[in-house]
Structures are given as structure tokens and as C-alpha cells.
Amino acid sequence: MDLWNNEAGRRLGDQTSGQDALARQAYDALRHGDLATGLNDPRLRQLFPDDPRLARPQGDPERDLVTSSDVDRINKDVSRLQDQAHDRFPDTHPDRAYFNTLRGQLPASVSDTKVAEVMIAAKQAGVERVDQLAGAVLRDDHIFVAGKTPGFRVQVDATTPAPDMRQSLYMADQKNAVHAYDQAQSQAAQHAPAPGR
Numbered sequence: 001m002d003l004w005n006n007e008a009g010r011r012l013g014d015q016t017s018g019q020d021a022l023a024r025q026a027y028d029a030l031r032h033g034d035l036a037t038g039l040n041d042p043r044l045r046q047l048f049p050d051d052p053r054l055a056r057p058q059g060d061p062e063r064d065l066v067t068s069s070d071v072d073r074i075n076k077d078v079s080r081l082q083d084q085a086h087d088r089f090p091d092t093h094p095d096r097a098y099f100n101t102l103r104g105q106l107p108a109s110v111s112d113t114k115v116a117e118v119m120i121a122a123k124q125a126g127v128e129r130v131d132q133l134a135g136a137v138l139r140d141d142h143i144f145v146a147g148k149t150p151g152f153r154v155q156v157d158a159t160t161p162a163p164d165m166r167q168s169l170y171m172a173d174q175k176n177a178v179h180a181y182d183q184a185q186s187q188a189a190q191h192a193p194a195p196g197r
Contacts, residue, residue, distance in 0.1 A: 008035055033108025087113050087165035095119065095172050098130040105136040106143065110158060116168035118143050118156050123175050125153040 012025045029035050089099045089112055102122075103115050118136065127133055127147040134146040138158055145154035162168070 089116055089165065090169070093169065093172070094176060095123075095130075098133070101130050101133060102136050102145075106138055110138060110143065111162060113162040113165050113168065114143070114156075114158065116165055116172070117162040118145060118154065120168055120171045120175070121145070121154045121156050122147075123172070127153050128175075128179060 008029060009026065012029060013022055016022045016025050026035075030037070089096065089103075093099070099115060099119055102119055103112065106115060106118075122133070122136075122145045125145075125147075126149075127145060132147050132149075134148045136143060136145045138144075141157065141159050143154075143156045143158050145156075147153045163171075
């Protein structure tokens, strides 16, 4: 958690001049969920999901043992995840309303890249449009998405790294293109003259 917040503070310091401006920026970062406020933050679990030390009980001295190479690796991962956190979903994208609805239903600790991943998973599971979406919720490190057809349709692990925004946008555009093609083919088949007439 300290490594995450130290990197966030370093970046804020690079962007501002003066203690007052830095304090305001840090306060805004805290309010907007850019800082980790507890060890249960899913962004932190993305940094070391498979670390065997985390399976040890709380208080075990080997659980807290961190080498300098661990710190270097975590710092690189923190930097990558914080860069990813600044990837924004384009305002002009056709799925912007869908993305905004999911973004509004999930906590600030869930990155925009993870929200985009969830949207793609929902579309692939048949919840193709925002008007088919019943809701999304984060529970026990998993994001669940329900369609208006009863039942959860999608479950996404909130602790795994999300693909970058460009990849998610590409997947959304591909899904939309296939859907548009299928609709055009269906309409053409409906308007085609029946055989033998």
C-alpha cells in the first residue's frame, strides 16, 4: 500500500509546484479513489496475486519479508497500473453510455480499464446494450453483471490485471461490427423475395 501511495505522491509532486498545490492534489486524489486506503484494495492484489507469502497467516514473519527485488518488481507494477488507471474511455465511443452506466455502479477502486473489460465480458455473454443491463456489483473480489433477463450473466475477477484500454476498445469495436453485420444480414433476408415467386 505504501509503495502504491508513494508512487502516486511522486507523480503528483512532478505535476505540481509548491506544498499547497501538492496538498490539494493529494486530497483530490484521495477523494477520487486514486490512493489506496487499505490492504483490501483490489488494485493492490493485482500486484502480487500469486505470491505464496500471502497464503501465510497474518503476523507470520515470513509473510512480511520483502526483498529489494520484490520492491523493484512491485514499483514497476505500481507504475504500470497507475499509468493504466489514467487510460480513459473515449467520449465519442458508441458504447460510452454502457461504460458510464457500469462505471457509475462500481466503486472508484475499480479502474476504467477493468470497467471496460467487464463491459466486453458482458457483451460477449449476451448483454449487448446498456438497456439490457440490470446492474453490476463488486463482491469478494469479483465483479458480477446481471442482465435484465434474470440471473447473473458475467463474473470477472477484480484482482487480475485488466487489458489496456486500446485492447478493450478494439474488442468492443469488433463485437459491434459483428453485431451490425448480423443485423444487416437478418434485415436483408427478411426483405428478400421468397423463392419460387
